Amino acid sequence: MRDETVMLELPDIIQRPDLQSRRQRGVFALLSGLGWMLWLYLFLPLSTLLGWAFGSVRFEAYVIDSHEHSWASLSIYAVTVGLAGMALLLWAFYNYRRFRHADRRRPPAPLTTERLATSFGVRDAQVEHLQRSHVTTLRHDAWGHIVAIETVSGPCSEAIE
Template sequence: MNQAQNSQSTPSDEWPRIPELIQRHDLVPVAKRGVLTLIATVGWALWIYMLLPLGALLAWWFGYQRLDIFVLAEPGKTLATLTLYSLIILLAGLLFVFWAVYNWLRFRGMDRRNAPKPVGAEEIAQAFHLPRESVQLAQGSAHLIFHFAEDGHITRVTASGARAFNENPRPSPNHPTND
């Protein structure tokens, strides 16, 4: 990069570049996808194999008993518990289905979702205590700077390359106007 180009660099040129990644797996060649899947599978298997003894040690330390003592020793109790859980899940699912059907029957054919009415420059000016001309000029500008008083209301709006709009007609107790 020569000296002229270096002096005209923008802030985006100085930011670190993020490498482009392929987010769509269908664009990766099939052979490469297979190799990557195999590497990931082997890596996860090794990870689990190495951590499984540590997990068993931690479980033993915290008093975990083996599954066969509680589940396989009394299969009748296990079956009864699973049946109870299945019934609860079934009843909850039926409740959701009945609720959906009820709402569908109650609200079908009604469209209660309406777009809000458009807000004009006059309403915006009244809401923010700004002159209407300031709001109209701000609506036509691409870049704006808002100036706030300490109590949080907007004191003025400045557009890039434009002069400051009129001061807020409502003076702040901490920032009186220059009248």
């Protein structure tokens, strides 16, 4: 039986939100938000169980049932959550304004045999031999340099220097 490697051609992912209308982006954001809400809703029983295990009864007794402290405590919590939310929104707006026209995500340069050989400290022919072999054992010295290459068919014909 012959061992062949089948290369599948994967489609390129095209991300071009500038080609979508404002309405399409809004609908996508709404659907995405609804999906995340549904996903988080699925974890509600787990959060209820954890709250019960770690003392949500205490929270209810000290904050909800205690009439002299409930409004004061809840208002402090609401202000704290509001301030934290505002800080996050300000940070997001700052980052949006700062990086809105800068696209730093560039694909890396294609890895050539020469660059790979240089990074490992071996010859181009050895890299090509490694790429053709299916099972390879690399031996390293104490400093991490490759000192020996062994493949299933036998050791590499060229010695490592």
